[in-house]
Amino acid sequence: MSSATARWRQAWHAVVAGDVDLSAAVGSVTLPNPVLAASGTAGHADELGAYVALDRLGAVVVKSLAAEPWPGNPAPRVRETPGGMLNSVGLQGPGIDAWLRDDLGRLLGSGARVVVSVWGRRVADFETVARRLADGLSEVTGPGSVVAVEVNVSCPNVEDRRRMFAHSPTATAEAVAAVGAGCPALPRWAKLSPNVADLAEVAGAAYGAGAEAVTLVNTVLGLSVDVARRRVALGSGAAGGGLSGPAVLPVAVRSVFDVRAAFPDAGIVGVGGVTDVSGALQLVMAGADAVGVGTATLRDPRATARLVGALERWCRAEGVRSLGEVRGAAHG
Numbered sequence: 001m002s003s004a005t006a007r008w009r010q011a012w013h014a015v016v017a018g019d020v021d022l023s024a025a026v027g028s029v030t031l032p033n034p035v036l037a038a039s040g041t042a043g044h045a046d047e048l049g050a051y052v053a054l055d056r057l058g059a060v061v062v063k064s065l066a067a068e069p070w071p072g073n074p075a076p077r078v079r080e081t082p083g084g085m086l087n088s089v090g091l092q093g094p095g096i097d098a099w100l101r102d103d104l105g106r107l108l109g110s111g112a113r114v115v116v117s118v119w120g121r122r123v124a125d126f127e128t129v130a131r132r133l134a135d136g137l138s139e140v141t142g143p144g145s146v147v148a149v150e151v152n153v154s155c156p157n158v159e160d161r162r163r164m165f166a167h168s169p170t171a172t173a174e175a176v177a178a179v180g181a182g183c184p185a186l187p188r189w190a191k192l193s194p195n196v197a198d199l200a201e202v203a204g205a206a207y208g209a210g211a212e213a214v215t216l217v218n219t220v221l222g223l224s225v226d227v228a229r230r231r232v233a234l235g236s237g238a239a240g241g242g243l244s245g246p247a248v249l250p251v252a253v254r255s256v257f258d259v260r261a262a263f264p265d266a267g268i269v270g271v272g273g274v275t276d277v278s279g280a281l282q283l284v285m286a287g288a289d290a291v292g293v294g295t296a297t298l299r300d301p302r303a304t305a306r307l308v309g310a311l312e313r314w315c316r317a318e319g320v321r322s323l324g325e326v327r328g329a330a331h332g
């Protein structure tokens with residue numbers, strides 16, 4: 001039998017059986033499918049629920065929260081670029097206490113599986129925000145659940161000349177450990193920056209400090225100049241912004257590929273530039289257990305839900321019963 005015939009038969013069996021299993025395991029967390037709304041692009045609460053049934057997504061990662069309210073950067077904060085966008089929102093947020101009081105209930109009411117992203121400006125801040133999260137969680141209930149905490153180390157460390165935590169394996173490990181001390185009950189994922197010489201080393205530090213997964217990647221450092229004004233375009237000035245969208249897909253694929261090669265069994269969430277099923281599958285075949293969608297949601301608020309459907313259709317058409325069959329396939 002030719003390979004084309006074999007593939008056709010497989011596809012036919014999957015269609016007849018109708019039982020594609022999209023479930024995804026990220027460390028100890030099992031999700032019904034691998035599609036996540038990425039941090040910062042789905043609001044703090046159930047904003048996306050107007051467009052997408054949030055309980056149909058693998059999980060919703062909320063915008064990063066600090067221990068205290070944070071105003072973010074001056075406007076302008078976003079700028080279109082070829083193949084993507086730059087943002088300098090600067091982690092604006094209400095602080096963890098207000099979020100627990102005002103937002104989490106609405107999000108859990110949607111039935112979503114929630115990943116709480118946290119950040120800090122010094123190591124101790126990570127422990128504080130995590131402790132307040134742990135203390136406040138039992139007060140809020142709903143059909144949904146909080147399944148993990150994402151430690152966003154892609155932010156400036158004021159104790160290290162404002163160098164990003166994620167640019168240092170030691171600072172990354174300290175932040176991940178601090179969140180574990182503050183909130184020992186939740187699995188930890190570490191959200192890393194691609195702007196490092198050896199990403200596998202940083203990922204290893206995060207795993208070593210107790211992270212069950214790493215989320216790869218946060219935005220790529222960038223800067224844009226407003227030629228008419230002869231000035232840096234974003235309000236953050238010389239600090240620039242973070243590049244996201246289709247332009248960064250190969251950066252994310254490379255990051256996932258390298259970390260999967262170094263850690264064959266560890267949890268990896270791939271994020272960066274996914275707009276369609278092909279981009280998501282590139283990340284899965286590079287080794288991602290789940291896939292985040294960020295900037296695509298800003299263009300089309302239904303992008304995450306569409307991707308779940310597209311993955312299911314792709315599996316049926318290819319005779320793939322579970323994404324586990326193709327996860328890491330690119331490693332040969």
Ligand SMILES: Cc1cc2nc3c(=O)[nH]c(=O)nc-3n(C[C@H](O)[C@H](O)[C@H](O)COP(=O)(O)O)c2cc1C
Pocket residue numbers: 038039040041063064087089091117152191217218219243244245246248271272273274292293294295296
């Ligand atoms: C407007 C905007 C805000 C973001 N805010 C956060 C954030 O608060 N925390 C975080 O970890 N990542 C944040 N990100 C990064 C995204 O979660 C994602 O890692 C990145 O944009 C790459 O994925 P994408 O190309 O699909 O957007 C933000 C991205 C954008 C575009």
